Amino acid sequence: MARYGMAIDTRTCVGCMDCVVACKTENRVPEGFNRDWIAYEAVGRFPTLHMEIRSERCNHCDNPPCVTCCPTGASHVDQFGRIVLVTHEACIGCKACLASCPYDARFVHPDGYADKCTFCAHRVKDGLDPSCVAVCPTHCFTFGDLDDPNSAVTKALESRTAHPLLPAAGTRPRIFYLD
Amino acid sequence: MDSLSRRRFLRISAATIGATAAAGGLAGHLAGQGTATASGPSGLQKIPTFCDICFWKCGAIAYVQDGRLWKIEGNPDDPLSRGRLCPRGTGGVGAHVDDDRLKAPLIRRKQRGEDVWAHVTWDEALGHIAEKMQAIKARYGPEAVALFSHGLGGTFLKHTLKAYGSPNIAAPSFAQCRGPRDVGFHLTFGEEVGSPERTDIRNSRCLVLIGSHLGENMHNTQVQEFGEAIAKGARVIVADPRFSVAASKAHHYLPIKPGTDLALLLAWMHVLVTEGLYDKEYVAQHGFGFEAFAAELTPYTPEWAYPETGITPEVIRETARDMARYRPATLVHPGRHATWYGDDTQRSRAIALLNALLGSWGRKGGFYTPVSMDIPGYPYPPYPKSDKGKVDNPGGRYPFALESITTGIREATITGKPYPIKGWMTYATNLMMALPNEAETIKAIQALDLLVVVDVIPTEMAGWADVVLPESTYLERYDDVNPEVFREPFVSLRQPVVPSPHDQKPNWWIARELAKKLGLESYYPWKTIEEYLEVRLTRAGLSFAELKQKGIIHGPKQPVFYDEGVAPEFPTASGKIDFYSTALRDKGFDPVPKFTRPAEPPEGMFRLLFGRSPVHSFGRTQSNPILNEMMAENEVWLNADVAARLGLEDGRYVRLRNQDGVVSNRVRLKATQRIRPDCAYMVHGFGHTAIRLRRAVGKGASDAQLVTRYQTDPLMGGTGMNVNFVAVEAEA
Secondary structure, eight states: OOEEEEEEEEEOOOOOOHHHHHHHHHHOOTTTTOOOOOEEEEEOOHHHHHHHHEOOOOOSSSHHHEEEEEEESSEEEEETTTTTOOOOOOOOOOOOHHHOOTTTTEEEEETEEEEOOTTTTTHHHOOOOHHHHHHOOOOEEEEEEEOOOOOOHHHHHHHHHEOOOOOGOOOSSEEEOOO | OGGGGOOOOOOOOHHHHHHHOOTTEEEEEEOOOOOOTTTTOOSEEEEEEEOOOSSSOOOEEEEEEEEEEEEEEEEEOOTTTOOOOHHHHHTTTHHHHHHSSSSOEEEEEEOOTTOEEEEEOHHHHHHHHHHHHHHHHHHOOOOGGGEOSSSSHHHOOOOOOHHHHHHOEEHIIIIIIHHHHHHHHHHHHHHHOOTTBBBBBGGSSSEEEEOBBBBBBBBBBHHHHHHHHTTTTTTEEEEEEEEHHHHHTOOOOEETTTHHHHHHHHHHHHHHHTTOOOOHHHHHHHHEEEHHHHHHHHTHHHHHHHHOOOOOOHHHHHHHHHHHHHHSEEEEEOOOOOOOSSSHHHHHOOOOOOHHHHHHHHHHHHOOOEEEEEEEEOOOOOOOOOSSSSSSSSGSSTOOOSSSSSHHHHHHHHHHSSSOOEEEEEEEEOOOHSOOHHHHHHHHHHOOEEEEESSSOOOOOHHOOSEEEOOOOOGGGGOEEEOOOBSSOOEEEOOOSOOOOSSSSSHHHHHHHHHHTTOOOGGGGOOSSSHHHHHHHHTTTTHHHHHHHHHEOOOEEEEEEEETTTTOOSSSSSSSSSOOHHHHHHHHSOOSOOOOOOOOOOTOOOEEEEEOOOOOOSSTTTOOOOHHHHOSSSSEEEHHHHHHHHHEEEHEEEEEEEETTTTTEEEEEESSSSSSEEEEEEEEEHHHHHHTTTTTOOOOHHHHHHHOOOEEOTTTTEEOOOEEEEEEEEEO
């Protein structure tokens, strides 16, 4: 069974938000909410600056606190690619998962359940990339099986140095940012 | 503004059009939920078309689920989008579902002092316009009606206006945008840069951006190729007063003082020439007047440029050498919005000359030679000839203008000289935001007998109109066929993917019906747009049915670089690359560009600069519910140290007051290290005042409102707009 993850190239990302818009239309994300977003991190003093731009979302952690804390089992690690998903019918909207996520990746959908990035599981099952990956004008995403030594994502991570977000949280995130 | 206006600022009042049903019931579940059609098809349809959120014309595929528009993706077969739209194109769904769209034709029932609009039928609206146009023609001649039109959709209205007898058709894309750039390159190479720009970014090994903020400025193909060039390790050099996204990708970031780009360009050329680093063979073979040009460069040492630009001589030399190292695959990007300081044609010419020194014109990694498919026009009767000529450039006072000058038409409308202009029609352009100094635009509007606005949304310009005609969005209409001019030949088709939700009509229908009312039926021998397209494509030996099915038809591959067999041709004064321009000399202008120092901001004020956001196009997308959500208001950027000194904290609301006392709407302050201390920056297109744009009205500030001054380019009439200064004041 695959273990899906992403490598995102911070060198080519221009922060255009196409990933955010594509996710919104693909997944019919309701007005006022987004499953992904752009983070800008500028350090230094003008004109000697460094800036990292990142497309962020649920990290589909290997050690997901949102799953551990869920009282109903709605939040779960799915059989399919070990993607972290929420079973809408089983979710009681208690927001424990929202509080537990160090990445602030979740929100409560107006229909009452906790919602977030699904890695576009419905597309991946059809052999497509997640919509954010497929739309990116600068091709800064690589998506695939982190356990497959021949996958593009594994190779991307071997070829460059990369960092995940908040490694100290112990969540073992599966999204890596190429330096 | 009130004291100026015969027509008070007109708000298309909710009370008078409240009877119209709202589009969908979309609140809360807006995204990707198009309006259902009564008899829509069931299942998933994938319909190819091309985008119109900006004017890049990216090939797209619309996904329609059970008759509702779900999402729009890039067409993988399209050379512009290569299967990936930009965020605006991806968010194009919002243009269709925007519940603030114009829904039916409106006529202002003008009781003096009252602003009353009525919904009317198309027959009444067009009949009214035709009657007014005939009256203007009888009294002043057909030249007295002008059309301001932006984009491919204006094709048919232009045709109607030409058939009516007016030569006065202009777009702000020339005198308010890329005009100086195209004239500067035309004077140097004999050809324009064009749109899409003929830049071979993807093969560039060294890319130089001067104020050009690719990534924020989201012309899709260019940003894709920028990413490609970065991934391949291209050297990136960025000169910008602001640490832009592109600057964050650069090996060399040059925090240049605004208005001094020409000094930097001259110094770079000085280094290339004095150090002998330029492409000598290319210059010897293709150049004219190099010796005179080189002599003119003598004073422009890096040491001379340092106090002007703030860029050290070491960095100027190092970057010039970098450019030489990678030539001819070094691209000094010509930019797009180039109307900055009024000497813009000469600055653009300097960019052209720098490229010429590097030998990049016609070479891989520099500029390709664009190609296109030959699609013959529809066989129309000839247009009537005007003996008055065009109104915008009397006596050729701007001798190098390549296109009509919008602000020239505006001036003629105000003065009545060289002849009166009494009617304006606008198509897909919001002149209140596009032209500098809105007071002049308002003054011109007051001299009119007729103002017709054709648009999708109720813009500020629509607020001033006598008649407002609601157009179908690009997702709901055919437009003229598009034989793109690009590095590979292809033709693309825009076709309806969903019906218009209300009484909107496509521009071709509007133009044709208006022509009929004007007695110009003979200019519209075709009955439907399909018939028109069929004729054009058949004449080109292509199949309309195939184009409808695929969205794109490719032409045979052609060479686009000199080393692929393109013959170097330079239709300039000399027939070569004009390092020294006799055309300029003969008209009394500098044959080689010279630097003029711009005025300094007064004490306590900042130069106002503006640019683009990747999620908006001009002022025409702030109402789009999806794009609005991505960026609902703009911010004014100010250097963080300066803001601290002024006691203004990041994120608070401020107002800008310009040198003429004009005060902006309130706008959030972005106190940041990413900008020089002497300027302020905003994204253009915000601060709407049109009350029917409910999502956008009052959100952020409008740079256009603060651009009360402009410096006209004496070569081609462009309006340099970066010549305004603002003070930043705390909002209580």
